[in-house]
Amino acid sequence: MSLLTIAFFGATGGSVATTLALSLKAGYTCKALVRNPTKLTELLTSSHGTTLQQIESHLTVTKGDVLSRPDVESVVYLEGNKTVDLIISGIGSYPVFKGWNPIPKIENPTLCHDVIHNLISTLKSRGGAGNGPHLVTIGTTGISNLGRDYPLLLTLVYKVLLHEAHRDKGNMENLVATSLRRSGSEGSGPLRAYTIVHASLLTGGNMLGMEKVRSEIEGDKWSRNAIGYTISRRDVGNWIFEDVIRGFGSERKAGRIARITY
Numbered sequence: 001m002s003l004l005t006i007a008f009f010g011a012t013g014g015s016v017a018t019t020l021a022l023s024l025k026a027g028y029t030c031k032a033l034v035r036n037p038t039k040l041t042e043l044l045t046s047s048h049g050t051t052l053q054q055i056e057s058h059l060t061v062t063k064g065d066v067l068s069r070p071d072v073e074s075v076v077y078l079e080g081n082k083t084v085d086l087i088i089s090g091i092g093s094y095p096v097f098k099g100w101n102p103i104p105k106i107e108n109p110t111l112c113h114d115v116i117h118n119l120i121s122t123l124k125s126r127g128g129a130g131n132g133p134h135l136v137t138i139g140t141t142g143i144s145n146l147g148r149d150y151p152l153l154l155t156l157v158y159k160v161l162l163h164e165a166h167r168d169k170g171n172m173e174n175l176v177a178t179s180l181r182r183s184g185s186e187g188s189g190p191l192r193a194y195t196i197v198h199a200s201l202l203t204g205g206n207m208l209g210m211e212k213v214r215s216e217i218e219g220d221k222w223s224r225n226a227i228g229y230t231i232s233r234r235d236v237g238n239w240i241f242e243d244v245i246r247g248f249g250s251e252r253k254a255g256r257i258a259r260i261t262y
């Protein structure tokens, strides 16, 4: 069995819960930082078919706050200064309606950036043995520097309704992109690699499997492949499991942005 160790943030959200459940079933060593451990156990057992034995054997749950440095440290570090191999984050703030405004606002409009900022500063200040972890974080379509990566019909939704959330995701992604460790340069970023997942609009549907998911790794050239309306949270979680976890160690670009949709 692989010795890969994986830390999860946002594991009570539908996407990351799926990745975590698949990882537990496959026997990986998992750690999760959550606000509500009972919610996590119930979700894994009732919605994702994980057994209590799989949870007890392979998962360590820490109750805490993703914005707290000691809580993050306790999850991303193993013994001494060795970090986990992979950190998977699907933290997202919830939309809230305020007053009579029909357009929802984001509960915490800087949460995604602040979580990654806390993680990167923790890794930088404490340092680590080896080359640092591979970070997977769920971003969004609609913020690519290369062009429109969502269907034209969704322009209003993306530009008006999702503007605030997208600004936070954009700030988060800039931070991730500047946090790569450059070989041979001491004091550069703490990440060995990153995968930013640009998912289209998320649904609560079933997992359809990798053959139904279109994906593209963004390159310097713009391509219109893999532009679509939606993808289920379960398929996002499954894509992360199949591509990043199962594909761990394959020769790839250190910094990748993957667009996924149906």
Ligand SMILES: NC(=O)c1ccc[n+]([C@@H]2O[C@H](COP(=O)([O-])OP(=O)(O)OC[C@H]3O[C@@H](n4cnc5c(N)ncnc54)[C@H](OP(=O)(O)O)[C@@H]3O)[C@@H](O)[C@H]2O)c1
Binding pocket: 009, 010, 011, 012, 013, 014, 015, 016, 034, 035, 036, 039, 065, 066, 067, 089, 090, 091, 092, 093, 094, 108, 111, 138, 139, 140, 141, 199, 200, 201, 202, 203, 233
């Ligand atoms: N909705 C979309 O169409 C869409 C599209 C593209 C990308 N995304 C992004 O995809 C990711 C996964 O989405 P999802 O729907 O699977 O999950 P989700 O339901 O958005 O779950 C969010 C997770 O973040 C945690 N969280 C929220 N606020 C927190 C805080 N202040 N401190 C600590 N944890 C906090 C939640 O924990 P609790 O359970 O404790 O609340 C939960 O585990 C998110 O980053 C989302 O922004 C969403």
